[in-house]
Amino acid sequence: MTARVITITSGKxxxxxxxxxxxxxxxxASLNKRVVTIDADxxxxxxxxxxxxxNRIVYDLVDVVEKRCKLRQAMIKHKRYPELYLIPxxxxxxxxxxxxxxxxxxxxxxxxxxxxxxxxSPAGIExxxxxxxxxxxxxxxxxxxxVSAVRDADRIVGLIEAGERKIPMRLIINRVKPDMVxxxxxxxxxxVVDILSIKPIGVVPDDEGILIGxxxxxxxxxxxxxxxxxxxxxLNGEEVPFLNLDGNSNLLQRIARLFGGSxx
Amino acid sequence: MSxxxxxxxxxxxxxxxxxxxxxLQLVLVTDRSDLSPEKLQAMKxxxxxxxxxxxxxxxxxxxxxxxxxxxxxxxVADIPLIKDKDRPLSTGLEDA
Numbered sequence: 092m093t094a095r096v097i098t099i100t101s102g103k104x105x106x107x108x109x110x111x112x113x114x115x116x117x118x119x120a121s122l123n124k125r126v127v128t129i130d131a132d133x134x135x136x137x138x139x140x141x142x143x144x145x146n147r148i149v150y151d152l153v154d155v156v157e158k159r160c161k162l163r164q165a166m167i168k169h170k171r172y173p174e175l176y177l178i179p180x181x182x183x184x185x186x187x188x189x190x191x192x193x194x195x196x197x198x199x200x201x202x203x204x205x206x207x208x209x210x211x212s213p214a215g216i217e218x219x220x221x222x223x224x225x226x227x228x229x230x231x232x233x234x235x236x237x238v239s240a241v242r243d244a245d246r247i248v249g250l251i252e253a254g255e256r257k258i259p260m261r262l263i264i265n266r267v268k269p270d271m272v273x274x275x276x277x278x279x280x281x282x283v284v285d286i287l288s289i290k291p292i293g294v295v296p297d298d299e300g301i302l303i304g305x306x307x308x309x310x311x312x313x314x315x316x317x318x319x320x321x322x323x324x325x326l327n328g329e330e331v332p333f334l335n336l337d338g339n340s341n342l343l344q345r346i347a348r349l350f351g352g353s354x355x
Numbered sequence: 356m357s358x359x360x361x362x363x364x365x366x367x368x369x370x371x372x373x374x375x376x377x378x379l380q381l382v383l384v385t386d387r388s389d390l391s392p393e394k395l396q397a398m399k400x401x402x403x404x405x406x407x408x409x410x411x412x413x414x415x416x417x418x419x420x421x422x423x424x425x426x427x428x429x430x431v432a433d434i435p436l437i438k439d440k441d442r443p444l445s446t447g448l449e450d451a
Contacts, residue, residue, distance in 0.1 A: 238375050245383055252426065275370025282376045286383065288425045 094127075094205040096198050097326070098227035102243030104214030106235045107265040110301055111319070112211040113141040115231075117310035118323030120172035124206040127166065129197070130180035131223040132213035133188055139179045143308020144169060153181035156193045162200050186218040191225035198226035207326075216250060224251065229259050232289065235266045236278035245287055261292040263322065268297045293322035294333055384421045388428045395421065402432070411437040 099112045109132075116128045129152065130138035139145040150165040155178070162178075169175040178197075181188060194210075201208050212223030224230060230251055234244040244262070251258055264283050271277035284291055300313025311319060314334070321331045385391055390398075399419045406412055418433040 238379055241379055242382060242386065245386060248426070249387060272372065275372045277372050278375050278379075279372065282372065286376065286379050288423075 094125075094202045094208045095326075096202070096208040096210065096226050096228045097231060098131075098210040098212055098223050098229070099231045099233060100212035100220060100223060100247055101214065101233040101240070102216060102247040103234075103240045106233050106240050107295070107301075108214070108233050109137050109141050109211055110305060111231070111233050111263060111265065111295075112138060112209050113305075114310050114316065114319035115323055115326070116142070116175055116177075116207075116209050117169075117172060118316075118320045119207050119209075119326070120169070120175035121311075121320075122323060122327060123174070124327070125174045125204065126172075126207045126209065127176040127178065127201055127205050128209045128211060129178045130211050131189075131194070131219060132211060133180045133219065134182065134185045135213065136180040136182045138211050139167070139177060140308065141305045142169065142177055142310070144177055145308070148179050151179045151181040152197070153184050153188045155197060156189050162197065186213065186222065189222050191222050194222045195226040216246060220247075220250075224254075224258065227258055229261070231261055231263055231292065232287075233263045233265050234283065234287075236264060236268075236272070236280075236283055237266075238278075241278065241283055241286060248287060248289060260289050262287060262289040263293045263295065264291060265295045266297040267294055291333075292325050293318055295319065295322075296334070380423070384423065384428070387423075387426075388421055390421060395419075403434075406434060413437050 099108050099115070101108050109130075112128055116126045119126045128138060128142070130136055131152070132138070133153065136151075139148055144167045147167050150160040152165065154160045155162050155165045165178050166176040167179065169177070198208055198210075208226075210223050210227065213219035232244050232247055234240045248260060251260060262284065264280055267280065268277055272279045278286075280291065280294055295315050295318040298313045298315035301315045304310060304312035304316070310316070318334055321334065324331045399417070402419060403412065403414060403417055407414070413435040416433075416435045418431075420431055422429045422431045
């Protein structure tokens with residue numbers, strides 16, 4: 092038994108990496124998978140807060156790497172999902188506290204005991220990003236339908252392509268506003284996929300439920316929660332049709348799509 | 356091109372989404388190839404000058420662009436030649 096190691100990254104900050112990591116981990120755990128998340132954003136720890144386990148941190152990733160504790164001691168068990176764990180980032184150190192080789196060492200120690208290891212990458216293209224992708228079997232690139240997020244995603248794709256290992260990449264398009272896409276005032280899913288030439292694994296609608304969920308440290312709320320559950324199932328090898336983000340489409344719009352209009 | 360249905364629905368091709376896509380496609384040529392618009396222009400001028408030494412070309416119809424094919428960059432050139440009878444063969448040096 093050996094885990095699949097999946098790194099969630101984006102280049103740009105604030106596009107939803109941590110939310111994606113937290114929600115995917117919960118969705119995979121609810122499929123009875125054994126899951127551990129690693130917060131690789133050393134110095135800007137947040138995955139603990141979004142997952143709702145911030146009050147139970149004793150040791151962190153840097154403690155593990157610097158041998159102040161055993162790996163197991165730094166793993167926080169989620170209360171709702173018994174097979175879900177988090178290894179938090181250190182808050183008072185920086186990215187240089189961990190090396191890519193040390194990340195690989197930690198990941199290899201986790202592999203035999205889990206189905207999935209999800210690594211939440213920091214924003215940027217420097218050391219923190221390199222640490223986060225060092226041990227990855229797969230990479231999920233999170234972007235928003237917005238020029239700067241897509242450009243940064245392209246840079247990340249370029250960097251991973253230029254690396255010595257071929258790491259498969261898939262795209263998550265987060266914070267889609269179907270209404271704006273329909274009005275032509277937002278990049279569509281097709282536009283983003285076309286520009287980046289990376290296969291999408293999921294499309295997540297902009298959803299207030301996500302903010303409400305992270306306010307409370309709860310996961311998988313609302314329509315976005317449903318989108319994350321679908322992504323988890325696709326990661327698990329299931330064929331799941333993409334969400335129809337066009338929930339309020341009328342007959343005329345459906346006819347338009349039928350005739351090849353590029354519906355939202 | 357927007358279809359009749361698109362127009363009926365008020366979906367406009369000149370919405371800011373189209374501008375976003377076009378601007379991204381242009382800037383990514385530079386990002387991916389490390390070839391700035393100035394460098395590309397300088398290269399085009401040199402290519403045209405070199406080719407003109409050997410054959411007559413319709414300079415105003417030359418198109419040399421970086422195209423994206425999936426995630427690969429291709430330098431694609433369309434350089435129409437002018438038949439001898441259209442214009443006497445130049446040495447290429449006088450106007451290079």
